[in-house]
Amino acid sequence: MTSVNSHISSTSVPETADPTGLHRVLDDRVVLPQAAERLDTRRELWPDEVRVRVERLNLDAASFRQLEGKHDHDGDAVRAEVLDIVATRGKMQNPETGSGGMLVGTVEAVGEESPLGLEVGDRVATLVSLSLTPLVIEDGLAGWDGKSEQVPCDGYAVLFGRSIAAVIPDDLDPALSLAVMDVCGAPALTARVVAERAARERGDLVVAVVGGAGKSGSLSLAAAKRAGATRTIGVVPHEREAELLLDAAIADEVVVADARDPIALRDAVSAAGGPAHVTVVCVDVPGCEGGAVLATADGGTVIFFSMATSFSAAALGAEGLAADVTMLVGNGYVPGHAAYALDLLRSSPGVRRLFEGRL
Structure with missing residues (x-):
């Protein structure tokens, strides 16, 4: 997994960022991140980006159902495929359903030109799909049994200038907030x-x-x-x-x-x-x-x-x-x-x- 993500991040750096994330697309043709085969997952930020330390992923229901059915409810096999998808593509996008999900995490870096209004330390849920969000998983999903849509995770993700994220309210359990925001x-x-x-x-x-x-x-x-x-x-x-x-x-x-x-x-x-x-x-x-x-x-x-x-x-x-x-x-x-x-x-x-x- 690590070697693949390192390879993805080794390409030349575009001089300017695009708020839609085009500068992170590694495909030979010009496509938006949602349609891309691979995204650049480098930690370094362009001026309008935000990096989030990921705590939990929430897989899209259709995607999780497909993975669960494909692997006959074998949680280890589901976990292995999710790791492979993220490592290969630089994002969590099920190749069969095209969908991803969303995540909860803590903002760890904010570009000086970011328009999202987030600050370092904010606990947020992303309101854009994982299918277009650069993502690196660093713990091998060791805390997930592969049998639920909510995935404990340690890693990082990158938000673009036109991404959307909401600060998690203090009065609700983060897992509950994530479940609500996933379908809001x-x-x-x-x-x-x-x-x-x-x-x-x-x-x-x-x-x-x-x-x-x-x-x-x-x-x-x-x-x-x-x-x-x-x-x-x-x-x-x-x-x-x-x-x-x-x-x-x-x-x-x-x-x-x-x-x-x-x-x-x-x-x-x-x-x-x-x-x-x-x-x-x-x-x-x-x-x-x-x-x-x-x-x-x-x-x-x-x-x-x-x-x-x-x-x-x-x-x-x-x-x-x-x-x-x-x-x-x-x-x-x-x-x-x-x-x-x-x-x-x-x-x-x-x-x-x-x-x-x-x-």
Whole structure:
């Protein structure tokens, strides 16, 4: 691992930095760090960069599920592949899913031209993907068993001028803050879409969240209700998840359905008061596109937050069904999203119980 990262860092240094991180891309062609095969992981900073001493990684759910399935739940094999990906690419980007995750750490160096407003000693969570963040792991992930998304880690990462990071609040456990910030884009965009619809239309406003007992799903249910939804429907895959969501008391209706079965999902949402005016997809398995479209009323909106989504399947499926729906890609960023998600957690005991139970 060390030798690979040393090799990556031995290339010539660009004279100027680009706020998007282009100066760290080692590919022969010009691509953004997200699309790059390899990133420069040198410790030395360009003037607008920040270096973070990493304490914990939070792997993207779709990425972790893929790795876990590939290695038949062998934690040692999962850990070895994560180490290999980071050493080879200079970042944590699953080559199958293309996704990464995020991290928690402490700022250890700040370039004199950094626009991020961070100071040495700040404990932060990064709100940009590990799939574009230069990363070096220095402890071999010795404290991780390879069986959970949250990964204790010692190493360092580099943030660019256009990266995003939030200082971790003092009143929450860092692992809890990390779990919330990992999915904070979902509730913020859900709230925006629901509030805009509530402002321009009168009458019922039904919101269905597929994967409602998960991290992004539970926050999205709470956000939808706060933003003006008159009925919220939480869709879960089995009875155990239904019990958790019912106990949390954050959905008006809870239904069990396989989101990969389009007819079952449509019928479950319809029986609970649908079709939905807004459908939010928060599950981390492929094949949910058709059901989400069918569960949504004409003129409605589908928000896809899962990295397992096939956007070609969604677009072609909607066309084939003659469905008049607007489809949005949740890109993980809405201004103020971290503070908003943390406020939802603090104000909703049910959401907090779900999160703490998953930790």
